[in-house]
Amino acid sequence: MYINTKGLVLREARYREADRILTLYTEDCGKITVSAHGALSKRSRISAPTQSLTYSDFVLDYRKGIYSVKEASVAEYFNGLRADIGKYSLACYFCEAVDVLCIDETPDKNMLRTVLNALYALSNDMYSPEQIKAAFELKLISAAGFQPDTGSCFVCGSEEPEEPVFGIENGVICCRKCCNSSMGISMEIGDNVLKAMRYIISSNIKNYISFKLPKEDIITLSQACEAFFLRHTGRNFNSLEYWKTVN
Template sequence: MTVKTTGIVLGQTPLSSRDRKLTLLTSDLGLIDVIAKGQKGGKNRYAAATEVLAYSEFCLFRGKTFYIVDAADLENNFFGLRQDLTALSLAGYFCELCRFVLPTAENGGDCLRLLLNTLYLLEQKKRSPAFLKAVFELRLLTLCGFAPDTGFCAFCGEEEGDGWYFLPAEGQLCCARCGTTLDGETLKMPLSPSIRTAITHITTVPDRRVFSFRLSPQGEAQLGLAAEAFALYHLGGRFPALDFYKTMAEPPASLPNLRKVPTNDTSQICQNPGTGQDPAPAG
């Protein structure tokens, strides 16, 4: 019995000089392991389609334990990412996150679309690595059922205000007034109204609009701190590719002071009206 699906290679392990085990994120089957068998003489027919980050249409044969690649037709190998070590290391982190959250047949297609669109924007340099990292972290967790709640203060219910804290462990907001009553143990991160709007946008809009806004470098830095803290707290994993990316990426120009609630700053976010998302390799 064979099944057709599209998917991207998140990782590969050599099983012998000829055969490889691939971890695929697919549109129909979620996260699966498949075997790509080589030919006599050591050459693998599907070498191009079985590289990490290769996106292909696969025809899979169901074996006893694993699917076996029956045919693979390469659609995009994100060649441009391989020329840029910072972008490549960030792409590696995205792959690690996708493997960690174990996408299912239900949400695998959405996770795959998010990954493909993010890689496309990264490869084409249409958004900064810092922007794409934060959007990817927050949106991926949203697709897996972990969206932060940014509608109101978790303590007093206040919905409007100029100064906020983000509580990554709780995935909630806290207003400036309630923030003064929190004990020193609670991890809280200042959040300007514009970054609160950005988080709400990332976690609630339809897929095609996820990337359709822009931030200043300072805004990207603040969003990045909140997104990473939220993702790492809720996933609780170790991501070697993230450590590597951080050794490659330039530090943000000026990180906000973490202990001070910023004043109302609307310069950090501007909606990108009407244009929607940039064209991407898969819809």
């Protein structure tokens, strides 16, 4: 059976002499493992479209439970990610995050669009890497079912909490004066960062990275989103650690 679909190459590994094994996040089949025969041979036409961080049109051959690439062509190569080790490592973190959070063989167009838009923004220097990363982490973890409740102070109910504090553990906000031990690990974020978090969560996927925030607030936003993201994925990411060392 042949399947036409678009997919992002989350990971690739060399297999045998000239083959690649891909972890593909596809529009129609979700995350699948696909073999790409001969992708590493010199004259292969599927070499570029089966590279990591490439979004491609695929014709997949599905036989006896195994997917293989029949044909492929590049839809978006994200050129800007290739020559810059900082951007490249951050992009790898985005793919690793999707790999961890998505469910096997379950299509999720929101999650796919979230990562594609982040890669595009990073590749084209549309915003600072810190802003793209923060927005991506918060949007992705929300798409995975862990959306924080930033609507009102969870103690007094005020919709505009004074000196807002964000609870990393339980994903709620409260006023500084309302803060108590039930907040668990938490951090002061300030009004601007709260506004940005609300924007990221509520905006459509096309625009979720496009907001303006002073540089010092971007740093706070980045810390809050990363802490929340790591807390709820419950693991570390090598690519994130690497990005921090080269950044």
